[in-house]
Each structure stands twice: as C-alpha cells, then as structure tokens.
Amino acid sequence: MTIHYKDQFETDHLKVIRHCIGPLAVNTFILICKQTKEAAVIDPGGESEVIAQVLKEEGVKATHMLFTHAHIDHIYGAESLKALIPGAKVTYHPLEADVVASIPSMCRMFGMELRSMPAKEIDLKDTPEFSVGMLQLRSLLTPGHTPGSVCFYIPEHQLIFTGDLLFKGSVGRTDFEGGSGSDLRKSLDMILQILPDDVQILPGHGKYSQMGNERANNFYLKVDRWR
Numbered sequence: 001m002t003i004h005y006k007d008q009f010e011t012d013h014l015k016v017i018r019h020c021i022g023p024l025a026v027n028t029f030i031l032i033c034k035q036t037k038e039a040a041v042i043d044p045g046g047e048s049e050v051i052a053q054v055l056k057e058e059g060v061k062a063t064h065m066l067f068t069h070a071h072i073d074h075i076y077g078a079e080s081l082k083a084l085i086p087g088a089k090v091t092y093h094p095l096e097a098d099v100v101a102s103i104p105s106m107c108r109m110f111g112m113e114l115r116s117m118p119a120k121e122i123d124l125k126d127t128p129e130f131s132v133g134m135l136q137l138r139s140l141l142t143p144g145h146t147p148g149s150v151c152f153y154i155p156e157h158q159l160i161f162t163g164d165l166l167f168k169g170s171v172g173r174t175d176f177e178g179g180s181g182s183d184l185r186k187s188l189d190m191i192l193q194i195l196p197d198d199v200q201i202l203p204g205h206g207k208y209s210q211m212g213n214e215r216a217n218n219f220y221l222k223v224d225r226w227r
C-alpha cells in the first residue's frame with residue numbers, strides 16, 4: 001500500500017489527520033478530541049503500522065474504528081489495525097452485512113490479498129449517536145452507494161465525513177452490487193436538507209469541500225438523473 005499524501009488541520013477542540021492510501025486513494029482519517037486525547041480512525045484503508053504510530057506520536061487513545069461502508073478500499077487495513085489498537089471499537093451499520101460478506105470476492109476482483117472485517121462491536125442502528133472524547137458524532141444512514149452507507153456528522157463543529165456518498169463536485173457510483181440510484185438520490189436530498197452551508201465535507205476520496213459550495217456547484221446535486 002502506498003500513502004499518496006498526508007495532511008491535517010485542527011481547531012481548538014479537534015484535530016483531523018488524513019492519509020490518502022492505496023490503489024483506490026481512499027481517505028483514512030484520524031479524528032482526535034484534543035480535550036480528552038481520545039480518537040477515532042475512520043475507514044482504515046491500510047498502512048496500519050503507520051496509522052498506529054501516528055496515534056502513538058499524538059499521544060492519543062483510539063476508542064473507535066468507524067466505517068462509512070465496507071468496500072475493500074475502506075476496510076483494507078481494518079483487521080491489521082484492530083490487532084494493533086484492540087481498544088478501538090469496530091463500528092458500522094448492520095445494513096452493510098451483505099457488503100461485508102462480499103469482501104473476499106471484492107479482494108479477488110481487485111487482485112488484493114484476502115482481508116476480512118473484524119467483528120462489529122457497536123451497531124449504528126442501535127447507537128446512531130455516540131461520542132469520541134467530547135466530540136458528539138451522529139451517524140446518518142445514507143444508502144445508495146451501498147445499502148448500509150453512513151455519514152458521520154459532528155454538528156457542533158460543522159464537520160461531516162461523507163464516505164462515498166458525496167465528493168467535491170461528484171457523488172458516489174451506484175453500479176456496484178447493492179447500489180441504488182433512487183436511494184442515493186434520497187440520501188443526497190436528506191443531506192441537502194439538514195446540512196447548513198458552512199459544514200465542511202470530508203469525503204472518502206479526493207478533496208475537501210463545503211456544503212454551500214456543493215449546493216451551488218455540484219452538478220449531480222442538481223440534476224434528476226436518477227428518477
């Protein structure tokens with residue numbers, strides 16, 4: 001696995017460290033609560049030793065391993081990272097079960113080594129809201145790209161991790177197994193309705209954006225290509 005680049009930003013309350021990893025250039029995030037020095041890793045795409053080392057250097061304890069969905073690029077490092085930071089609770093939505101079950105065939109399709117998903121410890125159906133240190137996260141079920149895709153929203157700090165639902169200037173594809181164009185449209189409509197313009201978007205691939213920018217400029221949010 002290659003790390004294409006690493007960057008970070010911080011506010012008074014939180015720090016976000018991003019590693020862009022692997023052949024599909026997934027954004028793997030470390031979200032840190034600066035007050036309590038607790039952290040979550042979001043979509044561990046590989047290079048687990050590097051991620052664990054960064055957590056160590058930051059002096060933080062990972063309490064959660066969060067998954068926006070279970071496509072191979074987003075989970076490739078899950079098993080190896082779980083072994084290094086066993087206290088991080090594996091958290092995803094149960095509607096992602098079929099995608100989890102298809103991980104071996106995805107590995108074969110992309111010519112990657114076989115990987116599996118660690119057992120789910122927090123079920124987002126039962127626990128849609130939870131905290132990482134003092135940071136309150138809300139998971140929003142946003143199917144379309146996959147049935148159990150979620151976004152992790154931090155309303156108090158105007159941040160959202162959108163996985164493969166919404167990118168800068170684009171949206172997630174729906175032609176993989178379990179994808180649904182009409183579900184994606186509904187999920188995007190929901191996001192458009194609830195997110196204020198100044199919410200920062202941290203997608204699963206590519207550059208960051210702001211909701212207002214996407215509302216104004218994202219072609220796919222305007223067209224009715226799915227109906």
Ligand SMILES: [Zn+2]
Nearest residue numbers: 069071145164
């Ligand atoms: Zn995906």
Ligand SMILES: [Zn+2]
Nearest residue numbers: 071073164204
């Ligand atoms: Zn992806």
